[in-house]
Amino acid sequence: MKRMFSAPAFASTEAAEAGSAAAPALSPHVALTREPPRPRRRWVQWLSANPQERVLLWCAAIVFIGVVWQVVAVAFVRSPLFFPSFTDTVAHAWQLYVSGHSIYGDFAQSMYEAGVGFGLSLTGIPLGLLIGLSRRLMIAIEPVNSAMYALPHIALVPLAIIWFGLGVTSKAFIVFISAFFLILINVSAAVATIGRELQDVAATYSASRWRTFITIILPGSVPFIFVALQLAIGRALVGVVAAELFASNKGLGYLLGVFGNNFETADLFVAIATFAAVGAILSVLFGLIGRRFEKWRIAA
């Protein structure tokens, strides 16, 4: 099949060449004498590459940082109490996570608190959609929203403990407050800024308010919702750490305090790295999902 196809193609090239000899002025080969584009360097290809290569690149970066870290710790600082080396930290992580199993309960506790608080803060999505629909409501909640958004949520920790005690609830509450208003503000603003243009389209076809909401406002808000969730993840983790640091007897934040007080710096590093890893993984996850909806963004 392939050969059958290529044979006449070959013949026609020859014919063209023969023709070009007769009439050189219009030779079709002139256009092809331009240099072919140089193949791109491998690492450039990597940067724009598929998921596996992306992961490889990330691993390379992590290894690089590990090596620099190790060199700085061993050759320059030389004080494990002040700045434990990379291998030290990995060893402690191994002990905390694999051989000792001592950190899991705390990890689970923190994730549970963050999960409950974050889950509740998702009510900010429907509420934000609702508020964004009404200009009056938008204006009415402006002061509350701005205050709650700008307030350092750590300031609420003592209050949360008075109200909800030292257990899970007070932490979940702080997480909720941290994430909820951020989601509410972003989602309601997204709705309010969805172009008049598409709503006019709906109006000229006499679409009901409900249909306009379902077909235009809701899908139009989706990219903004994912951006808000991505930001809220970071806020939620800050909330958990702050609340646990202040008063608790379990959780990664609690461990941070214990490790710090006991100058167990390598363990401290492990706890910090755990937060960093959880934050990064969730943020990348939401980012990846959000990117699928990026093309839903209505062009201005």
Add this chain to the structure above:
Amino acid sequence: MRSTAGRSGVAEEAGPPIAADSEVVALDGVSISYAHRGKPDVEAVRDFSLRVNRGEVMSLVGPSGCGKTSLLRAIAGLRTLTSGRIEIRTAAGQAPFAVVFQQPSLLPWRTAIQNAAYGIECMTKDRKLTRSRAAGALAMVGLAGYENYYPNQLSGGMQQRVNLARALAVQPAVLLLDEPFSSLDAQLRERMQTEFLGVIEETNATALFVTHQVDEAVYLSDRVAVMSSEPGMLRSVLTVDLPKRRDARDRRGGDFMELCDAVAATLARPAGSEDLA
């Protein structure tokens, strides 16, 4: 059957119909003003009366800012009138109008056919009818085979075709078009204009076509309504005395040039020289 599209700002009672049997759109003494905070209202359109006949393409030309879009939006019920009446004559169950906006204004999360179906969806629950009408409209604008493409996979011209298909699919009493080709490059614009003529011939549609380009107005329409600006008033309505069936060659002809000159001259007349105030 009649339906009053625009609402009169003064009197709500409908009164006797103003559109004759052969007329699809009737505008009577329409005025539109915009409120500006702390300043007196600005009158964008004043005492504008016009009739569009069934099966006719009427162009509305005028300088930028003379109130063409305001008028079109008023007919489409997107603006209230300060005074006057607008009437659109529809068949039973027919949508009174469909708007082809200046920008494609497509839903980015919908494919071409889903976008084309948007208007009919709002009228009927019949999925099969919706699909077949949308597919038919897409084919009519030359997008057969592109049904499942998303707007961001289509060129600007193709997006504008989908925009047109969405309006055609509802088979409205009158098509309202607001400079639909103005954002396209000159070559593509000419091609789309000729294709538009083909669509009009095929569907026998009635259309009100807003443009600021004289040659486009003459090429596409049976009559050209010329507006003056500040405030927007109807200056004159010129009949395009060319065969209904036209193609790109006709626009190089002497008759065509003469008609364009006539429209341009009317546009250029000093303010206050309205024929039909």
